[in-house]
Amino acid sequence: MKFKLLFVVLLFICCINTISKAQLKKLKSDFEKPANIYKPGVYWYFMDGNMTAETITKDLESMKKAGIGNLIFLEVNVGVPRGKVDFLSDEWTTLFAHAEKEARRLGIEITLGIGPGWTGSGGPWVKGNQSMQHLVSSQVIVSSKDRKIITLPVPPPKAPFFGEGGFTPEFKKEWQNYYEDVAVLAFPMIKTDEKIKDIDEKALYQRAPFSSGTVKANLAPPSGINGNPQSAIAKNQIIDLTGKMLPNGTLNWTPPTGTWKIMRFGSRNNGAITRPAPFPGIGFESNKMDTTALNAHLDFYLGKIFSKIGKIEKNQPGGLKRLHMDSWEMGAQNWTPNFRKEFTKRRGYDPLKYYPVYAGNVVGNLKESERFLWDLRQTAQELVLENHANHVKEYAKKHNLTLSIEPYDMNPTSDLELGSVADVPMAEFWSKGFGFNSTYSVIEATSIAHVMGRSLVPAEAFTAQDNEGWKQHPTSMKNQGDWAFASGINRFVYHTFQNQFLPDSLKPGATMGPYGVHWDRSQTWWPMVDSYHEYVTRCQYLLQQGRTVADILYLTPEGSPNVFEPPLSAIVGDTIGDRKSYNFDGCAPGQLMKASVKNNKIVFPSGASYEILVLPIYETMTPDLLEKIGSLINQGATVLGNPPLRSPSLTNYPQCDVMVKNLVAQIWGKGLLADQLVPRKYGKGQIISGKSIDNQKDKLYPNYEITAKILKSKGIQEDFTTDAKIRYTHRTSDDWDIYFISNTTKNPIKANVHFRSSKGSPELWNAINGTTKRITQFKVEKGVTSLPMELDAYESAFIVFDKGNNWQSNNNPTAQINQDLQTLNAPWKINFDEKWGGPKEVVFNNLLDWTKSDVEGIKYYSGLATYKQDFEFKGKNKNAIYLNLGEVKNMARVKLNGKEVGVLWTAPWQLNISDFVKTGKNELEIEVVNLWPNRLIGDEKKPYDGVVNGQWPEWLLKNQPRTSGRFTFTTTQQYNANSPLLPSGLIGPVKIVQK
Structure with a gap:
């Protein structure tokens, strides 16, 4: 019997290992050449009617050849004269259908924005009563002594956040004309007229862009202070006069004794227009709280x-x-026409008598008014989530489509709540040094995806503005790209591929004004970019497998607007900070309500699990959320945080505050908080609290070191540690662990690295060339695998542990050979392209930066140049032979003896030529490409012949020869004749080395 049992166990283990090996084999095979769905994408922008079927096909075919697998289609109007194809006309929809058909042919996925421009969902077909609305007011002061007719002025609209610069005359007239009355209220004049601070933000009249740094991540919790009683309007003295106002604005009412303030409330458009939309698409943004309005827009726009x-x-x-x-x-x-009804249903009380609070007045007392504003924002959030985001998602589903959302910047809801609706939550990050810092959106989108179990997390990637000017390229973007991968992004959607509607002879060609990293077929290096895209595709493939490992879950405060910002102490570095040794995610209250506890971990339906929940340092929490947190602790969760003081809401007030206090006493116990952290058992779990939590530099959350110390005390090892500047992220499944690591410095490093995994012996997978190899020097101890690591400048690697791998460590590794065999310092023949001003052929006795040349055609050259040299090779092929190019500006394609070896775009700047080099004479050819700025700068010394006052030049309109002598043409000027030139060419030294 024992023998049979042992046999079954061994058979089971054998089967498991066989399955694991099969899975690993497929993972390796797909890693070498991943499917199309793992390729990066682009924002494909069209400029207000400048489009043709020919250039659409050229763009798409160039994407396919370069390794682009998906795109986001948007049409805007930014800095380019209008074209001939009116947006949404029959000709336009025919061209879109052509693009969609061509994309099907080429296997390129299209994602379509739900409105013109990039802003939202609207257009000139949206009328005022179906647009985004504000509840605005006007007021008059009357006395019982007056005997004149009371006339209430029509409330004016609020000034649009972005001003009226984008308004067409027709739109401005419609904006001014739209008005609908809502209510009239009167109340006795109060002694002092104190106003609620920041009322425009608190009452959702505006939400400035968070990325611009003008607003806080979240509003302060509702005040617990009553304020000045003399500045408050008594609710029982507010009189509803709505039915007494005549259509002409006069009021059929005689004031009682005393002085009275009368407020007229009405609905106005909020001034938001589709931006920056093509001219025929400029109009109102549709109502984000009303499905009828949204359907009307979607049926008109998408229906066509x-x-x-x-x-x-x-x-x-x-x-x-x-x-x-x-x-x-x-x-x-x-505001929306049924807002009062929805508010009453959701919050349990009628908001009518609190309407004066919209204008900053205090009703009841300050505490009460602030709670009303919290309820107002919460109601608005629920309506946006249900009637806009979720409704678009359902609309998409009916058409066999999914929905992606970038839930950030001027969002009046909680970013995490809005993003959790998406099938595909999406982020945005700008090229470092070339624009805004929106890296917080990366943390948000990846958190949403991890908690919700979404495998795909794209990012609008490397967006830039003004001073970028074609400076970015794969090499310069490597470090930041690896940061994004380590942060959880697993699809780059480059911003932007501008539709190149101009003739191919005019390069760099059309742009999206000054915006975007230029990721299109007019780039100098586009013929070589497929090699970089292969790296990105392999990374994206592996980073979409399994699920992310994170130990810490940060809960955001309830309410809106809200941006998730983790404690700075949990991140290493500045703008593109990296995670520390315990990874984390953020979670919104709405998401937490779906969590449970298993094996003392907080678990979501998606399978995401966390070791500890960290509460925000915040004074308020609703009874419902507090009860949920108590339930999680009772089931076995570990929670870090101090108790709330009260509810933020007027719902069931003041009983809601009593409920909060009672729940706090149950969970945290009675009595004052201890000075230091104290764990308290509650059910199967524990709550850890103490005054020291509040004494931290990180204002909203306890310092990371506090959380890390608790995890260590629970016996939870750090996920990744090292003695060098290396970032990481960790994906896992039942059978394997995959770590992505990258050197964050420009210098080669040697490091000792430690991984919290012992699922088999480690392998190194190289995403640059798709190769994999065993790591034979490692040590496993207490579930942690340690090994030595060497990484070149900004070099990255995947370290893979799989249950099917079971080789032993070699503690006496063979010393690695690194030997320079010869330096190729003979003269180089170089061919430049005469079309771009370069000499047909020159000889360089020594390699040098083109900008150091006395020849103007080389100094200002942009494009491809071919270096040629013959050399004698006397080495033996016993060991691997590499060609090392030294310094390259900016990419290179190597051919040896007539055969292509490969493309180089990042360190280490070398290729294995063992199968190409031969003893004796060898013919070497290196195609080197630089960037556009040098030729653009050189051309600024010649007469300008480009766009002037929004008009194309005559020579272009009439297809005449250019007389300026310029080589380049583009729709935006970002350089002058004195701009500094960029180093260019093969700078070397070029060596043959043995490894």
Whole structure:
């Protein structure tokens, strides 16, 4: 019997190992050449009617050849003269259908924004009563002694956040004309007229862009102070006069004794327009709280497109696959026709008598008014989530599409709550040094995806403005790209591929004004970019497998607007900070309500699990959320945080505060908080609290070191540690662990690295070339695998542990050979392209930076140049032979003896030539490409012949020869004749080395 049992166990282990090996084999095979769905994407921008079927096809075919697998289609109007194809005309929809058909042919996925421009969902077809609205007011002061007719002025609209600069005359007239009365209220004049601070933000009249640094991540919790009693309006003295106002604004009412203030409330458009939309698409943003308004917009806009392209098949490999809500830039909305009804249903009381609070008045007392404002924002959030985001998602589903959302920037809701609606939560990050810092959105989108179990987390990647000017390229973007991967992003969608509607002879060609890293077929290095895209694709493939490992879960405060910002102490570095040795995610209250506890971990339906929940340092919490947290602790969770003092809401007030106090006493116990951290058992779990939590530099959360210390005390090892500057992220499944690591410095490093995994012997997977190899020097102790690591400048690697790998460590590794065999210092023949001003052929006796040349055609050259040299090779092929190019500006393609060896775009700047080099004479050819700025700068010394006052030049309109002598043409000027030139060419030294 024992023998049979042992046999079964051994058979089971054997089967498990066989399955694991099969899984690893497939993982390796797919890693070498991942499927199209793992390729990066682009924002494909069209400029207000400048589009043709020919250039659409050229763009898409160039994407396919370069390794782009998906795109986001948007049409805007930024800095380019209008074209001939009116947005949404029959010709336009025919061209879109052509693009969609071509994308299907090429297997490229299309994601479509749900409105013109990039802002939101609207257009000139949206009328005022179906637009985003504010509750605005006017007021008059009357006395019982007056005998004149009371006339109430029509309340004016609020000034648009972005001003009226984008308004067409027709739109401005409609904006001014739209008005609907809502209510009239009167109340006795109060002795002092104190106003609530920051009322425009608190009452959702505006929400400034968070990325610009003008607003806080979240509003302060509702005040616990009553304020000055003499500045408050008594609710029982407010009189509803709505039915007594005549259509002409006069009031059929005689004031009682005393002086009275009368407020007229009405609905106005919030001034948000589709921006920056093509001219025929400029109009109101549709109401984000009303499904009827949204349906009217979607049916008009998308309906025209759907009717032209035909039925969308669910599993088609390319073409239209997804709808998209880009970064929220429509501002805030605090009114919709049924807002009072919805508010009463959701909050349990009628908001009518609190309408004066919208204008900053205090009703009841300050504490009460602030709670009303919290309820107002919460109601607005619920309506936006249900009637806008979720409704778009359902609309998409009916058409076999999914929905992606960038839930940030001017979002009047909680970013995490909005993003959790998406099938695909999306982030945005700008090229470092070339624009805004929106890296917080990366932390948000990845948190949403991890908690919700979304495998795909794209980012609008490397966005830039003004001073970028074609400076970015794969090499310069390597470090920041690896930061994004380590932060959880697993699809780059480069911003931007501008549709190149101009003739191919005019380069760099059309731009999106001064915006975007230029990721299109007019780039100098575009013919070589596929090599970089292969690296990105392999990374994205592995980073979409399994699930992310994170130990810490930070809960955001309740309410809106809200941006998740982790404690700075949990991040290493500045703008592109990296995670410390315990990874983390953020979680919104709405998401936490779906969590449970298993094996003392907080677990979500998606499978995401966390060792500890960290509460915000915040004074308020609703009884419902507090009860949920208590339930999680009772089931076995570990929670770090101090108790709330009261509810933020007027719902069930003041009983809600009593409920909070009672729950606090149950969970935290009675009595004052201890000075230091104290754990308290509650059910199967524990709550850890103490005054020391509040004495931290990180204002909203306890210092990371406090949380890390608790995890260590629970016996939870750090996920990744090292003695060098290396970032990481960790993906896992039942059978394997995958770590992505990268050197964050520009210098080669040697390091000792430690991984919290012992699922088999480690392997190194190289995403640059798709190769994998065993790591034979390692040590496993207490579930941690340690090994030595060497990484070149900004070099990255995947370290893979799999249950099917079981080789032993070699504690006496063979010394690695690194020997320079010869330096190629003979003269180089170099061919430049005469079309771009370069000499047909020159000889360089020594390699040098082109900008140091006395020849103007070389000094200002931009484009491809071919270096040629013959050399004698006397070495033996016993060991691997590499060609090392030294310094390259900016990319290079190597051919040896007539065969292509490969493309180099990052360190180490070397290729294995063992299979190409031969004893004796060898013919070496190196194609080197630099960037556009040098030729653009050189051309600034010649007469300007470009766009002037929004008009194309005559020579272009009439297809005449250019007479300026310029080589380049573009739709934006970002350089002058004195701008500094960029180092260019093969600078070397070029060596043959043996390894």
